[in-house]
Amino acid sequence: xxxxxxxxxxISILKHWGLSLLMILAIGLGIGATMTTVTVNYLMSANPIxxxxxxxxxxxxxSWDVNDPFDEGQNxxxxxxxxxxxxxxxxxxxxxxxxxxxxxxxxEPNDPEILPMIVNARANSADFFAMFxxxxxxxxxxxxxxxxxxxxVVVLNKETNEKIFGGKNSVGESIRIDGNVFQVVGVIDHxxxxxxxxxxxxxAFNETEDIFVPFNLIAEEKMRMSGNTNCWxxxxxxxxxxxxxxxxxxxxxxxxxxxxxxDDYLNFLNAYVEEQKQxxxxxRPMDNRxxxxxxxxxxxxxxxxxxxxxxxxxxxFLIVCLLNTVGLLLAKFLGKAPEIGLRQALGASKxxxxxxxxxxxGCIGFAGGLLGLFFAFWxxxxxETLYGDYMQNLATLDLNMMALAIAISFFATIIAGIYPxxxxxxxxxxxxxxxx
Amino acid sequence: xxxxxxxVRALLRNKIGALLIALQIALTMTIMVNAIxxxxxxxxxxxxxxGLDEANTFYLTNTVFGKDYNLQAEMQTDLNxxxxxxxxxxxxxxxxxxxxxxxxxxxxxxxxxxxxxxxxSAVYMVDDHAINTLGxxxxxxxxxxxxxxxxxxxxxxxxxxxxxxxxxFAEQLYPDNWETALGKTIYISQNQPMQVIGIIKTxxxxxxxxxxxxxxxLVPFQMETQSSYxxxxxxxxxxxxxxxxxxxxxxxxxxxxxxxxxxxxxxTRKRSYRRHNATNKILTTVVITLTLITGFGIxxxxxxxxxxxxxxxxxxxxxxxxxxxxxxxxLVENFLxxxxxxxxxxxxxxxxxxxxxxxxxxxxxxxxxxxxxxVALFIVGQLAVLYPAKKAALxxxxxATRTV
Numbered sequence: 001x002x003x004x005x006x007x008x009x010x011i012s013i014l015k016h017w018g019l020s021l022l023m024i025l026a027i028g029l030g031i032g033a034t035m036t037t038v039t040v041n042y043l044m045s046a047n048p049i050x051x052x053x054x055x056x057x058x059x060x061x062x063s064w065d066v067n068d069p070f071d072e073g074q075n076x077x078x079x080x081x082x083x084x085x086x087x088x089x090x091x092x093x094x095x096x097x098x099x100x101x102x103x104x105x106x107x108e109p110n111d112p113e114i115l116p117m118i119v120n121a122r123a124n125s126a127d128f129f130a131m132f133x134x135x136x137x138x139x140x141x142x143x144x145x146x147x148x149x150x151x152x153v154v155v156l157n158k159e160t161n162e163k164i165f166g167g168k169n170s171v172g173e174s175i176r177i178d179g180n181v182f183q184v185v186g187v188i189d190h191x192x193x194x195x196x197x198x199x200x201x202x203x204a205f206n207e208t209e210d211i212f213v214p215f216n217l218i219a220e221e222k223m224r225m226s227g228n229t230n231c232w233x234x235x236x237x238x239x240x241x242x243x244x245x246x247x248x249x250x251x252x253x254x255x256x257x258x259x260x261x262x263d264d265y266l267n268f269l270n271a272y273v274e275e276q277k278q279x280x281x282x283x284r285p286m287d288n289r290x291x292x293x294x295x296x297x298x299x300x301x302x303x304x305x306x307x308x309x310x311x312x313x314x315x316x317f318l319i320v321c322l323l324n325t326v327g328l329l330l331a332k333f334l335g336k337a338p339e340i341g342l343r344q345a346l347g348a349s350k351x352x353x354x355x356x357x358x359x360x361x362g363c364i365g366f367a368g369g370l371l372g373l374f375f376a377f378w379x380x381x382x383x384e385t386l387y388g389d390y391m392q393n394l395a396t397l398d399l400n401m402m403a404l405a406i407a408i409s410f411f412a413t414i415i416a417g418i419y420p421x422x423x424x425x426x427x428x429x430x431x432x433x434x435x436x
Numbered sequence: 437x438x439x440x441x442x443x444v445r446a447l448l449r450n451k452i453g454a455l456l457i458a459l460q461i462a463l464t465m466t467i468m469v470n471a472i473x474x475x476x477x478x479x480x481x482x483x484x485x486x487g488l489d490e491a492n493t494f495y496l497t498n499t500v501f502g503k504d505y506n507l508q509a510e511m512q513t514d515l516n517x518x519x520x521x522x523x524x525x526x527x528x529x530x531x532x533x534x535x536x537x538x539x540x541x542x543x544x545x546x547x548x549x550x551x552x553x554x555x556x557s558a559v560y561m562v563d564d565h566a567i568n569t570l571g572x573x574x575x576x577x578x579x580x581x582x583x584x585x586x587x588x589x590x591x592x593x594x595x596x597x598x599x600x601x602x603x604x605f606a607e608q609l610y611p612d613n614w615e616t617a618l619g620k621t622i623y624i625s626q627n628q629p630m631q632v633i634g635i636i637k638t639x640x641x642x643x644x645x646x647x648x649x650x651x652x653x654l655v656p657f658q659m660e661t662q663s664s665y666x667x668x669x670x671x672x673x674x675x676x677x678x679x680x681x682x683x684x685x686x687x688x689x690x691x692x693x694x695x696x697x698x699x700x701x702x703x704t705r706k707r708s709y710r711r712h713n714a715t716n717k718i719l720t721t722v723v724i725t726l727t728l729i730t731g732f733g734i735x736x737x738x739x740x741x742x743x744x745x746x747x748x749x750x751x752x753x754x755x756x757x758x759x760x761x762x763x764x765x766x767l768v769e770n771f772l773x774x775x776x777x778x779x780x781x782x783x784x785x786x787x788x789x790x791x792x793x794x795x796x797x798x799x800x801x802x803x804x805x806x807x808x809x810x811v812a813l814f815i816v817g818q819l820a821v822l823y824p825a826k827k828a829a830l831x832x833x834x835x836a837t838r839t840v
Contacts, residue, residue, distance in 0.1 A: 117694075241591065313471065323456055330453055386714035
């Protein structure tokens with residue numbers, strides 16, 4: 001029976017092909033727009049490190065101006081001073097800890113054929129790699145001793161290793177960075193968490209860095225920091241004075257295994273701030289925070305307003321498309337009243353009729369859904385080309401989203417088809433037969 | 437319009453069908469009005485002037501990596517050679533590029549002290565070639581002289597004693613009369629005095645989304661630093677030809693540095709407003725598609741309802757209705773449905789706008805736009821129903837005599 005109804009549906013759809021096309025197109029566009037925006041929002045709010053996002057904590061301390069709070073008093077500063085992050089680092093109170101900043105450098109390859117190149121660098125602690133599950137192809141992270149001894153070691157990413165060493169195992173090789181000779185200790189595989197949660201201060205969807213070097217090299221002036229620096233108090237002259245200043249430019253992450261560890265660490269932070277108050281620092285009320293990865297992304301509003309507005313609008317768009325479909329299906333089915341009357345007179349039950357017409361509606365929905373997927377695919381490509389860097393790494397149609405698209409369009413059309421079908425089944429056979 | 441009552445009664449017999457169209461019109465209007473509003477808002481932001489001679493300006497990044505590099509002397513050599521290149525109007529070293537998204541800001545105040553109210557401003561470190569290179573208009577006061585220019589080393593905390601500020605900044609400092617700012621002393625870094633020696637018309641800050649984007653100040657500093665921008669203004673129309681020439685000359689004159697990111701200001705503007713542009717394109721597409729879908733939906737439904745009423749229309753024609761009267765019936769019917777749709781639509785548009793204002797801090801919508809949306813949808817409705825109505829008018833009176 002199902003196949004027979006499918007055949008009937010095909011005949012009916014083809015008979016009013018213009019109308020069917022309009023319905024399929026409308027559903028397709030609605031689904032396409034919705035899927036595109038839902039995917040963008042879904043990826044923007046994705047958990048980039050699900051298995052340990054609740055064990056990684058971003059540290060915030062309120063070291064800001066007593067007269068003029070940071071962020072209008074809503075949140076403590078989004079980064080730490082050099083003084084605080086190095087003190088926390090030395091204390092080593094967490095299972096793992098990482099202090100980091102953004103940096104850049106010029107690499108002068110040994111091969112004179114290759115031109116010097118500017119690379120984005122991350123200056124971080126040894127624990128960075130283990131904390132954030134960075135995959136290595138060759139070698140390993142540097143040791144904690146290398147951090148303490150300010151050794152000139154570097155971890156390259158796959159692409160940089162490709163450019164400089166032609167992709168071979170470069171562990172143990174030396175490489176000239178900003179005039180100093182560094183030793184390669186590891187090469188990481190392609191790694192692009194979305195969002196790039198470990199540092200969203202300059203854009204949540206930026207590329208990961210080309211090279212990774214020990215954080216302490218910044219203080220040694222062997223690596224040049226970049227990224228955001230924010231100051232509230234005038235600083236003295238020179239780099240030493242800058243490091244000792246109240247300017248915030250470092251980020252601090254800790255890994256804590258249990259809730260108990262978290263409470264202990266927060267107590268430790270509070271004690272630390274109390275102690276610093278003796279030196280005339282931290283004049284604001286105590287406001288130290290530990291945010292998990294998901295909390296941090298939420299606080300920093302990684303999902304762009306634009307994306308949320310677009311999603312709301314696309315859902316309304318889908319509703320318009322569905323109203324359109326309901327209206328057209330209703331008109332179409334009512335137009336079939338004589339046919340329905342005849343079938344009822346010949347003994348078709350209401351449930352068979354209902355089944356038949358809901359199958360026709362479902363077919364249109366399914367076709368619309370497929371078309372919608374196609375539109376969503378192009379929509380995402382369109383978004384990536386239009387927005388460029390800002391939404392890079394976001395335009396990928398993932399399997400969950402595809403299944404969701406088909407499901408939404410199928411059920412939406414069934415729902416859209418129910419009322420017209422029900423109306424069609426209410427046709428009075430006697431009335432219809434009489435008028436013929 | 438005697439038949440209005442008749443049409444209403446006929447509509448009430450098929451309430452749901454009419455209501456569906458009305459709802460569709462209402463939602464279309466809700467989205468359309470708000471989308472156009474957002475488009476206009478972005479458009480007006482994009483139209484603000486940066487104050488620069490954008491069409492004839494480009495810049496590049498000069499990054500030094502050599503160990504024994506005479507930063508001061510080499511920079512002077514670079515600038516002299518660029519300035520002497522035929523076709524170049526002027527050039528300078530600068531710490532930040534307007535609209536580029538990255539730069540410096542400082543807080544300024546009327547009186548020294550660490551508990552005074554401050555006003556934020558973007559800081560551009562330039563020399564006495566600034567007015568000419570940037571192409572900004574000096575409204576009052578004077579330019580820096582060559583003696584005003586000081587060297588600044590990385591991490592230096594002291595500031596020069598003179599500054600040139602934008603008119604918008606002067607207005608913020610002296611709301612009663614911006615011209616009084618000239619010659620006044622303001623304080624930077626809480627307690628360092630700076631005298632305002634000039635006021636320029638417009639120079640935007642590097643951040644287009646910042647509320648104080650029109651507030652900038654020029655500071656007479658040349659930077660002794662390893663990475664800075666060279667900002668170059670060319671004669672009209674010669675920018676593209678000079679870009680590779682200057683890049684090559686600089687790159688070859690000294691190998692201990694990298695010349696990179698040679699960028700025109702037009703590109704920077706484009707990148708700066710890329711999100712605005714993208715969102716506007718998407719919103720425009722949404723508005724157009726939505727209007728088309730609604731329009732075609734109306735066409736489809738009208739054709740159906742006319743097909744169902746073929747016999748009645750024939751009868752009307754047979755008892756004396758003119759073609760125009762038949763057409764008018766459908767036009768009026770559509771108008772009535774549109775009325776209901778537009779009324780719901782006005783409420784919807786305002787509600788959506790209120791939500792957007794509350795959630796995303798957008799500004800409230802203007803009345804003109806709502807009126808525009810209403811008129812637009814009436815027109816769409818009438819246009820959409822025109823073709824089916826014409827077809828209906830062509831139904832011959834003889835149909836009345838036939839069965840089916």
